[in-house]
Amino acid sequence: MELMVMHMEEPCFDFLRTKETLGYHVYPTCRNTSGVLGFSVTVETQATKFNSELVELKIEEFLVSYGEKLGALTEEAFNTQVTALVKLKECEDTHLGEEVDRNWAEVVTQQYVFDRLNKEGFVREH
Missing domain, CATH: 3.30.830.10 (Metalloenzyme, LuxS/M16 peptidase-like)
Known part of the structure; x- marks a missing residue:
């Protein structure tokens, strides 16, 4: 999708x-x-x-x-x-706002999969 x-x-x-x-x-x-x-x-x-x-x-x-x-x-x-x-x-997040936006989207959509990228096979290094 x-x-x-x-x-x-x-x-x-x-x-x-x-x-x-x-x-x-x-x-x-x-x-x-x-x-x-x-x-x-x-x-x-x-x-x-x-x-x-x-x-x-x-x-x-x-x-x-x-x-x-x-x-x-x-x-x-x-x-x-x-x-x-x-x-x-x-890609790594370039600023904290990107991580916040990604996590807030989980809350707004009531899915709460905060490790979605990891589950999709896209592990980000911090």
Whole structure:
């Protein structure tokens, strides 16, 4: 899921923000709702500029176009994305705020897996 969302970030911003100009804050995120994994696409827009039906329609258009892009992804490009995500998870925290954010996300999502990186096989040296 994280791999897909990471791969989706740039095309999501390009389609919904740059081309459709729906709002400045446009991003996909991973979700874990009561143990059910999923993702969401968030578009923060002005209610006076675009209604929710139009925004939803444009998000659906993006998802269709992204599905086509994902279907055309080469094995080499996929492996590059995997390597990038692994390297990101293996990086040490550059400041205490990163560790705090990671642990706070565990609290907010009520998952409390504070050693998630270790369990995923990404042990960080301190």
